[in-house]
Structure formats: structure tokens, C-alpha cells
Amino acid sequence: MDQHYDPSSIETDVQKNWEDTQAFKATEDPSREKFYCLSMFPYPSGKLHMGHVRNYTIGDVISRYQRMQGKNVMQPMGWDAFGLPAENAAIKSGMPPAEWTRSNIEYMKAQLQRLGFAYDWDRELATCDPDYYKWEQWLFARLVDKGLAYRKTATVNWDPVDQTVLANEQVIDGKGWRSGAIVEKRNIEQWFLRITDYAQELLDDLDKLPGWPERVLTQQRNWIGRSEGVTMDFQLENSEEKIGIYTTHPDTLMGVTYVAVAAEHPLSLQAAESNPELVDFIEECKKGGVTEAEMETMEKKGMALGLNVIHPVSGEAVPLYVANFVLMGYGTGAVMAVPGHDQRDWEFAEKYGIERKQVIFSADGSDCSIEKEAYLEKGILSNSGPFDGLDSEAAFNAIADWLKKHGKGDKQINFRLRDWGVSRQRYWGCPIPIITDANGEAKTVSEFPVRLPEDVIVDGSGSPLKKMPEFYDLGNGQVRETDTFDTFFESSWYYARYCCPDAADSMLDDRARYWLPVDQYIGGIEHAILHLLYARFFNKLMRDEGLVENDEPFSKLLTQGMVIAETYYRTNDDGSKEWFNPADVTVEHDDKGTAIRATLQADGQEVSIGGIEKMAKSKNNGVDPQGLIDRYGADTVRLYTMFAAPPEHTLEWSDAGVEGAHRFLKRLWKLSATHLQTGNIAELKKDELTEAQQKLRLKIHATISKVNDDIGRRYTFNTAIAAVMELSNALSQAKDDSDNGRAIMREGLETSILLLSPIVPHITDTLWHEFGHTEPAINAAWPVVDETALVQNELQLIVQVNGKLRAKITVATDADNKQIEETAISDQNVQKFIADKEIRKVIVVPGRLVNIVVS
RNA sequence: GCCGGGGUGGCGGAAUUGGUAGACGCGCCGGAUUCAAAAUCCGGUUUCUUCGGAAGUGCGAGUUCGAUUCUCGCCCUCGGCACCA
Numbered sequence: 001m002d003q004h005y006d007p008s009s010i011e012t013d014v015q016k017n018w019e020d021t022q023a024f025k026a027t028e029d030p031s032r033e034k035f036y037c038l039s040m041f042p043y044p045s046g047k048l049h050m051g052h053v054r055n056y057t058i059g060d061v062i063s064r065y066q067r068m069q070g071k072n073v074m075q076p077m078g079w080d081a082f083g084l085p086a087e088n089a090a091i092k093s094g095m096p097p098a099e100w101t102r103s104n105i106e107y108m109k110a111q112l113q114r115l116g117f118a119y120d121w122d123r124e125l126a127t128c129d130p131d132y133y134k135w136e137q138w139l140f141a142r143l144v145d146k147g148l149a150y151r152k153t154a155t156v157n158w159d160p161v162d163q164t165v166l167a168n169e170q171v172i173d174g175k176g177w178r179s180g181a182i183v184e185k186r187n188i189e190q191w192f193l194r195i196t197d198y199a200q201e202l203l204d205d206l207d208k209l210p211g212w213p214e215r216v217l218t219q220q221r222n223w224i225g226r227s228e229g230v231t232m233d234f235q236l237e238n239s240e241e242k243i244g245i246y247t248t249h250p251d252t253l254m255g256v257t258y259v260a261v262a263a264e265h266p267l268s269l270q271a272a273e274s275n276p277e278l279v280d281f282i283e284e285c286k287k288g289g290v291t292e293a294e295m296e297t298m299e300k301k302g303m304a305l306g307l308n309v310i311h312p313v314s315g316e317a318v319p320l321y322v323a324n325f326v327l328m329g330y331g332t333g334a335v336m337a338v339p340g341h342d343q344r345d346w347e348f349a350e351k352y353g354i355e356r357k358q359v360i361f362s363a364d365g366s367d368c369s370i371e372k373e374a375y376l377e378k379g380i381l382s383n384s385g386p387f388d389g390l391d392s393e394a395a396f397n398a399i400a401d402w403l404k405k406h407g408k409g410d411k412q413i414n415f416r417l418r419d420w421g422v423s424r425q426r427y428w429g430c431p432i433p434i435i436t437d438a439n440g441e442a443k444t445v446s447e448f449p450v451r452l453p454e455d456v457i458v459d460g461s462g463s464p465l466k467k468m469p470e471f472y473d474l475g476n477g478q479v480r481e482t483d484t485f486d487t488f489f490e491s492s493w494y495y496a497r498y499c500c501p502d503a504a505d506s507m508l509d510d511r512a513r514y515w516l517p518v519d520q521y522i523g524g525i526e527h528a529i530l531h532l533l534y535a536r537f538f539n540k541l542m543r544d545e546g547l548v549e550n551d552e553p554f555s556k557l558l559t560q561g562m563v564i565a566e567t568y569y570r571t572n573d574d575g576s577k578e579w580f581n582p583a584d585v586t587v588e589h590d591d592k593g594t595a596i597r598a599t600l601q602a603d604g605q606e607v608s609i610g611g612i613e614k615m616a617k618s619k620n621n622g623v624d625p626q627g628l629i630d631r632y633g634a635d636t637v638r639l640y641t642m643f644a645a646p647p648e649h650t651l652e653w654s655d656a657g658v659e660g661a662h663r664f665l666k667r668l669w670k671l672s673a674t675h676l677q678t679g680n681i682a683e684l685k686k687d688e689l690t691e692a693q694q695k696l697r698l699k700i701h702a703t704i705s706k707v708n709d710d711i712g713r714r715y716t717f718n719t720a721i722a723a724v725m726e727l728s729n730a731l732s733q734a735k736d737d738s739d740n741g742r743a744i745m746r747e748g749l750e751t752s753i754l755l756l757s758p759i760v761p762h763i764t765d766t767l768w769h770e771f772g773h774t775e776p777a778i779n780a781a782w783p784v785v786d787e788t789a790l791v792q793n794e795l796q797l798i799v800q801v802n803g804k805l806r807a808k809i810t811v812a813t814d815a816d817n818k819q820i821e822e823t824a825i826s827d828q829n830v831q832k833f834i835a836d837k838e839i840r841k842v843i844v845v846p847g848r849l850v851n852i853v854v855s
Numbered sequence: 856g857c858c859g860g861g862g863u864g865g866c867g868g869a870a871u872u873g874g875u876a877g878a879c880g881c882g883c884c885g886g887a888u889u890c891a892a893a894a895u896c897c898g899g900u901u902u903c904u905u906c907g908g909a910a911g912u913g914c915g916a917g918u919u920c921g922a923u924u925c926u927c928g929c930c931c932u933c934g935g936c937a938c939c940a
Contacts, residue, residue, distance in 0.1 A: 215859050215935090222858065225939065247940060262938090300938095327938050335940045342940075416939055525934080562934095643880070644867060648860095650933085652867060656881050663895095664880080670895095709871080719869065722879035729879090798875045803921045805875055832907095843920055849874055853920045 001676055001770045005669035007633025011762040015116055023778060024118040026074035028514045035071040036515045037063040038495055038554075040523030040531075043080045044104035044126075048111045050563040050615055051524065053625045054641045054651060057759075058560055058717070059522045060117045061642060064758035065711050067118070068782040074515055076498040077112060077119040079105050081128035082429045082487045090428075090458035091178075097428040098454035101128060111626065115634045116761055118778075125501045127430075127490035132497065134449030135507040136489055137433040141444035142545060144434075148194045151442060154421055158186040164462040165425035178460055190423035190483070191432060195537050199224055199415040202536060211556030213648070216528045223529050225416025230400045232409025234259055234309040234336070236267075237317050243267065243309060246331040246414060250403075251395035254384035255338040255359035257349065259309050260302060260323035262333040268322040271305045278303055278322070285324045300325055300348045312408040313399075314385065323348065331414060339374065346374035359383045360392065420534065422486045427456065427463040429484030438477025450480070491531055492538035495521075495553055508547045521554040528559065558647060558715060565621040565653040567610035568598055579620035580607055582655070583627075612652060623653050635760035636662040642717040642759050664725060665763055668752065671732055672767050675745050684743035686788070693740055694789075696730060700748045701789040703727045707755045708785075717759065724752050746771070751783045799824045800851040801833040809850075817844045824850040 018024065028034075039059035042052055056077075063075040079101075086097035093100070105126060112119070125132050143149040157166040161179035171183050195202075203224045206217050229248035236243065243259065261268050263285035272278040281303050302323035309320050325344060326335055339349035339356040349356055360379040362368040368375045378392035386402070387395050403409030423432065431450040436442050453471055456464040465471055465482040472480040497503075499512040523531075532554075539553040568580040580600055585607060588597040598607050615622040628637050640661035645651045689697065703723050710720035731748045734741065750771055757764040757777045768777035792813055797820065799807040807827040811820050821842050824830060830852065837854035844850050 218859065219935065222936080222939095225937090227939075229940080245940080249940080260940095323938095325938050326940080330937080330939055337940090344938090344940085414939085416937070418937085528935080646868085649868090654867070654881070657867070660880050666895095714871070716869095716871090718867095719871095719879080722869075725879055796875095800874085800921075803874095803919095808875080841920060843874095845874055845921095849921090851874080851920055 001673050003670070003673050005666050005763070007635060007665075007762070008630075010766045011114075011116065011634055014762045014765045015113065017765075017776065018116075018118075018778075021776075023776070024075065024120050025122060026072070026076075026120045028511050029072050030514065032072040033070075034515060035063075035066040035073045035520075036499075036518045037066065037073060037075045037520045038498070038518045038522070039075075039077075040521070040527065041078045041080050041491070041494060042108065043083055043085065044101055044108055045085055046104050046107070048108055048625050050623055050625055050641075050651075050653065053115065053637060054563055054647075055522060055524065055560055056112065056115070056117055057638045057641050058558065058647050058715075059520075060638075061711065061717060061758045062520055062522070062715070063118055064761060064778065065782075067778065068754070068758070068780065069712070070781075073118075074123075074498075075117075075119055076123040076125075076501075077117070077121070078124050078494060078498065079126040079128075080487070080491050080494075081105065081126040082484075082490055084426065084428070086428045087426065087458050091460040094457070096454060096456055097458060098128065101126075101428075114629060115625075115638065118761070123498050123501045125494065125497060127487075127494065128428075128452075130449040130451050132494075133430040133452075133490065135497070136430060136485070136493065137445075137448050137450055139493075139507060139541070139545070140485075141433055141448075143193065143541065144444050148197065148541070149191055149422075150194070151189055151191055153187045154190045154192075155185050155187055156190075156425065158184045160184055162461050164460065188425075190421050191434075192419040192421050193537075195420045195534075196415060196417055198537055198540055199226070199417050200413075201540060202417075202533065205536070205552055208552055209555075209557075212554075213557065213559055216525075216532065216557060216559060219528050220533060223417065223533065225414075227414050227416075229412060229414060230396075230403065230409055231332070231412045232312055232336075232403050234312060236320075237308040237310055241267075243320075243334050244332040245334045245336045246412065247336055248414075249338065249341065250399045251378075251381065251387075251390075251392045252338040252341045252359055253313060253336070253399050254381070254387065255340045255357045256311060256318060256336045257339055257355045257357055258319045258321055258337045260321045260326050260335050260337050260348075261305075262326040262328040263322055263324065264328040265322070265326075265333045267307070267320070268305065271307070271322075275306075278305070281322065300344060300351065302348060302352065304352070312403060312406075319354070321348075321352070330416070340370045341374050341376060343374045343376065346370070357383065363391065420486075420537075422489060423483040424486050425463060425482075426484050427458060427465055428452075429487055430489060431465075432481045432483050432485060434481040435474060436479050436481070442481075452484070488531060488534045492534045493542065495535065496539075496542065496548060506547075508542065512547065513549055516548055517550045517552060518554045520556045520558065522558045522560060525559040525561070532557070560647045561645070561650040562614045563651045563653060564612050564614050565623060566612050567619045567621045568600075568607045569610050570607050579610075579618075581620050582623065582653070615653070628658060632658060632662045633762070635665060635763050639665065639721065639760050643721045644718070646716050646718055664728075665760065667732070668728060668756075669763065669767070671728065672749055672753075672770065675742075675749060676770060678737070678742055681743050681746045682739040684747065685740055689740060692734070693736070693744055696734055696744050696748065697786075697789045698792065699727055699730050700744070700751050701785050701787075704751060704755065704783045704785045705790075708782075711758065720755070721759065724755050728752055753777065754780055754783050795847060797824070797847075798849045799827060799830055800849060801830060802853060803851060806830050806833055820844055820850060824852065 037059055039056050059075065063073050067073040081101050086101050089095065089100050090097050127133060140149060157171050159166050159176035159179055159181055161181040162176060166176055166183060175181060176183055203221065203226055206220055209217065227248050229246055230250040231244060231246050233242040233244055263282040268282065272282055302321045305320045305322055307320045308317035311318055326333065337345040339345045339354060340358045341360055356370055358370050359381055360375060361382050362377060362379045368379060381387050381390050381395050387398055390398055400411045431452050433445040433448065433450045434442050435445055453468060458464055463482060472482050474480055495518050496508055496512050496516060499515040500509045503509045535553055539548065542548050543551065566582055568582065568585045569577045571577055584601050585598050586601055598609050599605060600607050613619055613621060625637060636658060640658045641651065643661055644657055706723045707720045710716045727748060731745060753764045753767050754777065765777040768780065794810050795813055797809050797811060798805055799809055807829045809823050809827055811823055821844060834852060834854050839852060839854055841853040842850065
């Protein structure tokens with residue numbers, strides 16, 4: 001065999017062999033245990049970035065490991081092909097989005113293949129293909145029929161210069177990204193899906209997902225935001241008009257001293273007609289930031305409307321305010337305010353001199369004063385008329401019952417989650433299959449797909465569809481919808497379509513019921529809420545349509561961390577920063593290895609070392625995977641990304657680390673080549689092993705056991721690799737030319753090769769053949785632990801005195817505690833520390849340590 | 856402001872159930888090889904030290920024979936957030 005490791009030639013050969021033998025084609029086989037491993041599909045933006053490489057390597061390692069465990073593995077790949085970047089590229093280059101997207105797909109597919117991922121490419125799909133999107137049009141039509149999709153007016157960002165709707169990310173500081181014009185809010189008719197109908201189930205079923213990270217579950221729970229409370233009406237004084245409010249603290253109802261409405265509330269707008277000051281205030285509220293962080297920290301402001309409302313229980317009049325912290329979009333746009341028991345209300349009352357009334361008192365007599373801040377604990381009611389003496393919990397029910405009995409309110413469960421607006425006033429997306437007739441009546445189309453015209457010019461002034469009567473004008477006053485779906489629509493069900501990508505007569509078929517749910521889903525944490533929530537919702541919609549049987553689409557979820565890298569910059573005269581790519585910078589270190597100086601290779605002059613940040617165009621710190629693959633081969637790139645950090649952590653890019661990974665592969669190659677030169681190997685005689693040989697075999701089998709746990713259960717690929725590195729270090733140190741010695745070397749090398757094969761599949765497959773195997777490594781059985789190799793006659797224990805390490809002793813495996821104690825105490829160094837002291841206690845932890853406690 | 860992660864050598868990280876802190880890799884130092892360099896190989900590498908040891912996992916307490924691990928308080932940092940009544 002060649003003494004020299006040449007990744008590019010072996011990787012080409014191995015990949016060709018996989019392709020020729022259709023090695024990763026997945027076929028349904030009910031007699032075998034299936035394993036569906038899915039990595040989130042990429043948006044075809046042009047070329048792969050490091051985040052993709054990391055994501056897909058993780059998925060590939062899991063897939064290949066499961067395959068070697070004997071499972072029937074399916075790992076597909078496809079393209080999230082609709083979206084805004086294609087339109088932006090079209091504006092810049094004039095290339096139609098379809099063409100741009102398809103050429104990107106072609107290039108990126110070649111990159112994925114070059115990395116050697118074990119995909120079943122026969123299942124490839126692109127969401128911009130009519131054969132794909134026709135089925136979501138079909139499903140949408142079903143949802144319209146069922147009343148789960150409906151049309152209502154909603155607000156969008158409107159660029160008055162470009163005459164187009166803008167996505168949130170196209171609005172920068174309130175201005176259009178291209179025109180710079182001040183963005184306006186416009187109300188237009190849009191389609192919504194009733195995800196709120198599924199809010200409770202989406203919440204409850206989170207409990208069925210123990211294989212999801214806790215923080216994703218928490219984020220989803222918070223997003224759904226279930227709360228139990230009470231709705232009730234406050235009547236306007238001297239009027240028939242009522243204001244509905246929602247509260248989660250009805251127990252504090254008797255402490256209400258004012259009611260506040262949102263700036264956009266009808267009552268507030270009405271009052272503004274005769275109050276110019278109020279008009280100004282409402283305008284001011286519109287301008288303020290709307291993020292949660294801004295809201296929580298901003299000054300609480302309001303204005304009295306000069307009206308009173310009647311307390312539903314006491315009949316007292318309390319003032320009505322408009323306040324900047326009340327949101328029109330949530331609940332009823334009005335709140336009851338209890339300054340005594342809500343900190344925000346307390347601050348508002350303090351500012352405007354409104355009465356604070358205490359109605360909850362501590363049960364145990366501890367301080368519950370509301371002089372300095374609101375009292376937020378539960379307690380006993382007082383100053384609450386008929387409800388005095390009840391505790392908070394009992395009062396919740398008693399007050400709710402009272403309101404219901406008197407027709408003034410009722411219990412209600414609220415969700416933060418709102419219905420999903422799916423209309424986008426965009427071109428490059430799936431057409432919404434709706435036709436509006438001359439009477440303004442919307443109906444679904446009956447033939448699918450509604451094809452998106454692809455031969456168009458995108459100039460940035462609105463969707464081309466709106467300028468194509470041949471698309472929308474159907475005659476007789478019938479008009480086709482020109483909006484397209486939110487691209488989350490496509491990504492909400494692609495995982496199911498992979499099971500049967502060629503199903504021509506239905507959205508899904510029996511094959512989906514074989515493969516689903518996805519056993520392992522891998523993707524970025526940035527999708528923790530929206531994509532994963534929508535996909536879960538779609539799964540339930542498809543289930544209720546009889547298309548799938550499972551309640552949840554993804555049994556296990558792994559969220560990989562970001563890829564980050566050092567940044568380098570120079571500050572220009574005008575204070576702006578120019579960023580330099582790490583590849584163009586040389587870093588000098590001091591004797592300890594601390595970076596002290598960085599220079600630009602081009603001019604040799606110094607550059608500033610910035611922080612370590614997420615790889616991004618804006619900081620020019622991205623590392624192009626292609627260059628690394630060309631230089632080191634796919635295996636090295638795969639090995640480094642899996643070795644540098646556990647999958648959930650951020651991964652800090654290091655060129656030196658890549659070198660190290662490459663060095664390891666070279667050593668493995670060399671060690672194998674050297675061993676193979678020693679010729680034929682006799683069979684191992686297990687009962688004639690020397691102590692050193694036993695030790696080495698123990699290391700081999702302990703490594704198998706460790707790697708099984710690390711890859712199969714913990715997904716800590718970095719420690720699995722470290723374990724094999726340890727084994728290979730031990731093998732290279734063993735200089736043993738005896739028959740048994742060479743047999744153990746063979747065993748150790750073959751084991752290392754198979755254990756590493758999910759991670760670095762090309763070099764291992766090549767070596768596997770060099771070791772005389774005719775079947776490819778992907779079809780080899782996973783190494784099995786030889787339990788007899790793990791048996792030890794003696795083991796090492798550590799000896800502590802008062803918890804401090806003082807000696808290491810070797811004892812027989814079957815020694816009893818008394819013998820162990822004696823050996824420990826008689827140790828010379830231990831004696832030094834216990835000499836003239838009294839032994840108070842000896843703790844023996846079997847197989848681990850002895851701790852001698854002395855006074 | 857709220858919610859959720861983190862904090863261990865010069866660096867990335869390891870220590871899985873409370874039991875040898877720093878595995879493995881990088882970097883750095885020394886040596887071998889070389890005309891020389893690259894590559895490769897061998898050895899060393901937490902800090903302090905009177906060379907016996909001592910200290911040490913963000914800071915301060917606590918529980919324990921024993922704490923990176925558990926509890927309480929604080930500091931820093933990263934991520935998420937839709938004014939959530």
C-alpha cells in the first residue's frame with residue numbers, strides 16, 4: 001500500500017464506489033428497524049458555509065453509526081428553495097430567481113457530494129418545484145374548506161417609493177432598505193392559519209418530547225404562553241358602552257383603582273377627536289420601540305381620558321387612562337390596574353398620583369406593605385367586601401363565579417400564540433391557490449398546481465405577479481391571488497415528503513407511515529421557535545387529514561452551536577472599520593502561546609485583533625469550506641468540526657486545529673501501512689498474553705465501549721475521537737513483533753478504523769480494504785466489546801489522607817475492604833501523613849479510592 | 856426588564872452517578888533527524904515552591920470524609936424575547 005496519505009485521490013475513489021453501488025439508497029422494509037435521520041435543509045444561497053458543514057457532518061455521523069448498528073437508515077437532502085435572497089439577487093444581477101436558485105442548487109449539491117455525506121439523493125427535492133408545492137396548495141385548500149384557514153385584514157410594512165411590501169429585515173431604522181423612504185403601515189387582506197386552535201395540543205405534546213433540549217421546550221412553552229384568567233366588563237360611566245378586560249389576577253379585582261387602554265383602542269381614538277394633546281400622545285406611542293426589552297425598560301406613560309368606568313363589583317367609579325404599555329394586539333387592548341399588587345401599575349399610579357389600595361395581605365404576618373413597592377405574593381384578601389378572608393386561590397374562583405352569576409364576566413384561558421399569517425406580497429414563493437370572483441368572494445382553485453411563472457424580471461418595485469394579467473386575470477371578473485405563502489410553509493412538511501418524494505397522486509403515501517416520525521432531527525438553535533412550531537402544527541394538520549399517524553414529527557432534536565472565528569480589522573480615518581479575513585492575517589505568539597500581534601500578509605503591517613464572533617460577511621471572518629476540502633480533503637474537515645467542540649456548543653475555528661486533525665489522519669495511515677508491511681498475521685492466542693499485551697487489549701475494548709456510549713447515547717463526538725486518539729497513541733507505542741503482539745496491533749487498528757468510519761468515512765474505507773476486506777467498511781459490523789478483555793486481576797486505587805491524594809496502590813481485583821485498608825495504611829508515603837495522628841475513619845470506594853480521615 | 860445557557864491551563868476542550876482536576880488536540884519550550892529548512896519522531900508544558908510540598912475549576916458562604924459536580928448569595932458573559940395584563 002502507498003505509504004503516503006493522499007486524500008483527494010482516495011476520496012474520489014471511495015465516493016465513486018458509493019455512487020456506483022447506490023450505497024445509501026433507502027428502501028422501506030417493515031422487517032427491519034428503521035432510522036430516519038434528518039438535517040435541516042439549506043437555503044441555496046450560493047455555496048456552503050461552515051455552519052452547513054457542521055450541521056450535515058453531525059447528521060451524517062449519526063446516520064452512519066446507526067447503519068452500522070444494523071438499522072435501516074434513511075438520510076435525505078433537499079433545498080429550501082423559495083425566499084427573499086433570490087429576489088434580491090435578481091434585482092442586483094437581473095438573473096431570474098428560478099435560474100439563480102437552480103444554479104446555486106447545482107453547485108451546492110456538488111459540494112455536499114464532495115464532503116461524502118451518505119444521502120439518498122433519489123429523494124432530493126426542491127420546494128420551488130411545482131411537483132412539491134402543488135401539495136401544499138392542495139392542503140391549504142382543504143384547510144380553507146375546514147375553516148382552518150381564513151382571510152382578514154392585517155398590517156404590513158409599505159415602502160411608498162418602491163411601491164412594495166417589505167419584510168421586517170428589509171426595514172432598517174424605520175426606512176426601506178433600498179429606497180431609504182420612511183416605511184408606512186398598511187392594512188391589507190391576508191390569509192391566516194388557525195394555529196391557535198391547536199395551541200393546547202401543541203403545548204401538551206411538548207411533554208411527549210423527552211428527546212428535545214430543555215431550553216427549546218421552554219422557549220416553545222413561553223411562545224405559546226398559556227394563561228388562566230378571567231374576562232370581565234367595565235361599564236363606561238353614564239353610558240351603555242362596555243370595556244372588556246382580561247386579567248390573570250382576578251383575586252386583586254377589589255384593588256382596582258383605574259383602567260388603562262391601548263393608544264389604538266377605539267375609546268382612546270374617540271376621545272382624541274376632541275383632545276389634541278391626546279392625539280400627540282397616541283402619535284408618540286406609535287413611534288416607540290416595540291421589542292419586549294425596550295418596553296420593559298421604557299418609562300411608563302399615560303394620560304387620563306377624562307372618563308370613568310364602573311367597577312363591576314363595588315359599583316364605584318374609577319378613572320380611565322390611556323397608557324403606552326398596553327398592547328392593542330393582545331387580549332382586549334385594555335387592562336384593569338391594581339397598583340397595590342402589580343409593580344408596573346404601582347409605578348404608573350405613583351407617577352400620576354392615583355390611589356393605591358391594598359387588598360392582599362400576607363398570611364404569616366410578614367411584611368406586605370405597599371408603601372415602597374407593590375406586594376406581589378399570594379395571601380389573604382381584605383378590603384374586598386364579600387371576598388374578605390379568602391386566600392388568593394379561593395378568591396380567584398369565588399370572584400370568577402360571582403362575575404359569571406351576575407353576567408359580567410367569566411373564566412378564560414388565553415394564549416400568547418396568535419394565528420399564523422401566511423400571505424407574503426412576494427414573487428419567489430408558492431402561489432396561494434385562491435380565486436376571487438366578481439362579488440369579492442374567495443374560493444379555492446380545483447386544479448393543482450397553480451404554477452408560479454418563472455420567466456420574469458424582478459426590479460424591486462413590487463411583485464412581478466402583480467404586473468402579469470396573464471397570471472391573475474381569469475376573465476369574468478375573476479382574479480387570481482398574487483400573494484405567495486410564507487416560506488415557512490414549505491419547510492413545515494418537507495420532512496414528510498422525503499419519505500415519498502415521487503408520490504404523484506397524493507401529498508403522502510404509505511411510505512410516510514413507515515419512516516415517520518423523524519428519529520433524529522439536527523439543526524440550528526435559531527429555529528427553536530418558529531420553524532419547529534410550524535412543523536409540529538403541520539404534522540397535526542396532516543394527521544387530522546389522515547396522511548400520517550404520529551402526533552409529533554421529530555422524536556429527538558439536536559441543536560448545533562454556531563461556528564465562530566477571530567476577527568481582524570483596521571480603523572479608517574473616518575472611524576469606520578475595515579475587516580480582514582483570518583486567512584489573510586498572520587498571528588505572532590509569545591513564549592506562552594498568547595497572541596501578541598497580527599499582521600496582514602499583503603502589506604506586513606499590523607492589524608487589530610477584534611473579538612471572536614459568529615462567522616459573518618459583515619465581519620469578513622468566514623472560512624470557506626471549499627478551500628479546506630481542496631487542501632486537506634473532506635475527512636480532515638469532518639474530523640476537525642466534530643473534534644473541536646461538542647455539537648451543542650459554539651465551535652471556534654482554528655486553522656491550527658485543522659492541521660492537527662490532518663496530522664492524526666496521516667499518523668493513522670502511516671501506522672496502518674507500517675503494520676501491513678509486517679506480513680501475514682497469526683490468530684491471536686488469548687490465553688498466552690503477556691501483561692503488556694493484556695493491557696493493550698483492555699485499552700482496545702474499553703475504547704469500543706467508550707465510543708459506543710459517546711456516539712450512540714451522548715452525542716459527544718469530540719470525546720469519542722479523543723478516545724480513539726488515545727488508543728492509536730497506545731498502539732504506536734507498542735513495539736511488539738511477536739505473533740500475538742502483531743495480532744493485537746491488527747485488532748487495534750481494525751477497531752480504530754471502524755470506530756472512526758462514521759466520522760472519516762473515506763480514509764477508513766480505504767484502509768479497511770487494505771486490511772484485506774472485500775466488503776466496504778459501511779457494511780462491516782460495528783466492533784463488539786470482548787468482555788473477557790476487560791477483566792483485570794489487579795487494579796489501581798488512589799489513597800487520600802483527609803481528602804488529599806497521597807499515594808496510588810495496586811490491589812487484587814477481589815481484595816476485600818480490610819485488605820485494601822491495610823495496603824493503603826502501610827504505604828510509605830501515607831505513613832508520613834498519618835504517622836502521629838489518630839485514624840478516625842477509613843472510607844473505601846470500591847474500584848476507586850481509599851480516604852483515610854485523621855484528626 | 857424577563858427567560859434560558861455558560862464561566863476549568865496560553866487556547867479549544869475533558870472529568871458521564873459527589874471520588875486521581877486538566878484526558879485528547881492546538882500552541883509553546885527542549886531534543887533527535889537534516890548542509891539547512893519543511894515534514895516527521897521523542898520529551899516537557901496549571902501556578903507558586905525552601906523541591907518536603909502548597910494553592911488552584913468566576914467571587915463569597917454552606918453541606919460532605921471528599922465539591923468543577925449539590926445548596927444559597929453575588930459578579931461577568933453569551934443567546935432568546937411578541938408592551939403578555
